[in-house]
Amino acid sequence: MIPHEYAHLAGVTSPIRVCTRHRFRSGGAGMVPPMASDAPAGQAADEARRLKLYAYLDAREHRRTYLWIMRLFASTLLADLSAGEVSAALSPAERRGDIAAGESRVENVITRLKQLVEWGNLVAGRREVVASSIAEFQHGSVRYQVSKLGVRVQRDVDELLRTTEGAREVSRELLPAIAAGLDELLARLSRASHEHGRDPHSDTAAKAVERMAEQVTTLFLQHGELAATVRDFYAYLGQVVTRYHLASAEISGFRNLLVEYIQMVVEDVLRYTPTIAEILTRDEFSGATTHLLRLLTPSGSLGRDVERARGRAAADWRELTDWFVDRPGRPSQVTALREATARAIGTLLATVKRATSGGGPEPGRRAELLTLAKWFDESTQDQAHTLAAAAFGLHPARHISPAPEHDGDDEQTPWADGPAVDVLVTVRSRGERTRGRTSRILDNPLGREQLLAEARNADARHAAAVAELASSGGRLDGVTLSADALGTLCGLLTDAMAQRERPTDEGAAVDPVGGLTLRLTPRTGNTAVIHTSGGRLEIQDTAVEFSTSHV
Structure with a gap:
């Protein structure tokens, strides 16, 4: 009040x-509906x-x-x-x-x-x-x-x-639980259909539907937890395999991750997923889930705009099936898990091998570089100059090349805050400054013979085109040129026109292989007409002449 x-x-x-x-x-009754608009x-x-x-x-x-x-x-x-x-x-x-x-x-x-x-x-x-x-x-x-x-x-x-940033344990124990739950659900649904068909309103039928609802909810909760742990674990695994260097304390942990844990995960997947996939792909299971959805979703019970529990819609069961069963053009998540495991094991083995062997026959330089960075961090400015000269040999008198372009930094910026420079893997791991050897040239006899055959064919076609132009006797308006002859003619025309500085100058071009000479002579009122299989070429105010010579 x-x-x-x-x-x-x-x-x-x-x-x-x-x-x-x-x-x-x-939402709500009595609300004015929104104006119609396009869906996107x-x-x-x-x-x-x-x-x-x-x-x-x-x-x-x-x-x-x-x-x-x-x-x-x-x-x-x-x-x-x-x-x-x-x-x-x-x-x-x-x-x-x-x-x-x-x-x-x-x-x-x-x-x-x-x-x-x-x-x-x-x-x-x-x-x-x-x-x-x-x-x-x-x-x-x-x-x-x-x-x-x-x-x-x-x-x-x-x-x-x-959430911690470390690896998350995969809930492997849920795989046999999902397999057993699907098998039991299918058997219970068969019995419930019989009871529901005799008396759908009896207490026995109601209790059977309630029990199946509990099993469906448990099944999808188990699958959701399994899928979440698998995604998190392999996301962490992908984060690990991108690392080039491993600290000595991490090597033993990653070895256990490789040898023990990943192997157990894959073994459980291979053991239980065929059984789950076989149940989900049965013909009787498809009809049973349709009947199950009718039993678990009574019409008008909660309305349309309600987020229902998982397992109460056909899309939920399709998603569950797609997680375990391959389809044409779309592999299942189980297949993707096996492929990701194979890639991760190979990459992790290479990483652990590189970390333990030093990246090659020479010992690794990672520890030395870290020690050097610590010295730089603890030194004064004069000590840092002396340290850099001793470590890298960057004495001023040895710089005989022009100074590098200024990178925008100044002498007041600490080295740790300045621009980063990429260090080659060979320098970082073995202290080598070479970029690697030149690749060998592989001998390919079949490829060489194919190239020689193509070259002989091109020479034969070019000789035939030159002979065709030479046989015209210098009068191209009376013959019809082939595609190869037209190509050779266009090449000679381009070379001859390129030699003329002005349109009134003459131009000539010679084919060194066939000994064919083309000459262009300016002639007012004359039109050179060249007929080809693809059309007609006209050159205005120009005379085109051919001559042959043996070379």
Whole structure:
């Protein structure tokens, strides 16, 4: 209730009870439907709206405050908090120094809550309050709840912050559980179909459906956990195989990873996945899952806009099947896992071998380079110059080439903060400055004979084209040239025209192989016409003459 002395501020003359309704952003009965638009534009807008849910994680200011507020809302079911309650909850964090000073003040909390509402992480609403002042009414009547997508984002964020960067153990024990669960589910579904066909409303049929729902949920939870652990483990494995150098303390761990753990994972996959794939590809299993979906999804039970548990849609079962079963043009995840394991084992073996052998017959230089870097870090400027000269031989008197182009650095920038220089693998591992030997030229008799045959064929075609031009007697307007003869003629025309500095000059070109000479003579009013199998070539104000000579 608002006290009587404050009632005139609300535009009334008697005590009132203020109750405002929630304002819904989307969905719900009685809402005005959105305007029709093309699907891609609507999908892009929905993606942009959802991606704004992550904005508070990369906020330039007050990121810690946003995190504490979202953790507060995500830690309680059906959290319904006012700005004052959030402010009181943030006070201990401010005293500990977890958030900046002043962030627990109500006016700052209101600003942060409104920003989270704008991003979509929170939803604002109102409820009845009993207040003794307008300020208390304003702070208490506006309530905030976390949105469904907002709590999911915060849950993923907290899980990510808790996750270590090391390898994640693959839940291998779930493979036999999935195989046994599928087999039992198929048998139970066969019995339940018989009971449901006799009396679908009996207690026995209802208990059978409930038991199958439990098995389906367990099955997909097991598969989801297995798929997640496999993805995380192989992501870590891909991160490891990209490393060129391994520390001595890491070598034994990676050996165990190769010899023991990966082998166990692959053995379990090879042992259990054929059984799972065989069950999923049975003809009876396809019909059984269709009947199972009808039993587990009664019409009109939860409505359309509800995110159902996995296993209640045909797409879920297709995804499960695709994880274990190969299809034409699309290998399964099991096949991809085996291929990735083979590549990872080969790469890790090469990495461990390189790390233990020093990269070649000579000892590796990694330890020496690290020691040298430590000396540079601990030395003064004069000592660093002396150390560089002693280590690399970079004495000033030995620089006889021009100075290199300035890289934009200055003498005030420490070497550790300057631009990085790529070091060759041979220098890094063996201390060698050579870039490797020249590759051998391989002898290919078959390729050589093929090239010789092609050259002989080209020479024969060229000789035939020269003979065809020579047989015309210098009068090209009376013959029709072949494609090879036209090519040879065009080459001679190009050379002859290139010799003329002005259009009124003469030009000549000689074919050194066939002894054919072409001469171009300027002649006003004369048009040289050349007929070919592909058309007719006309050269204006020019006379074309041929002559042959034996060379």
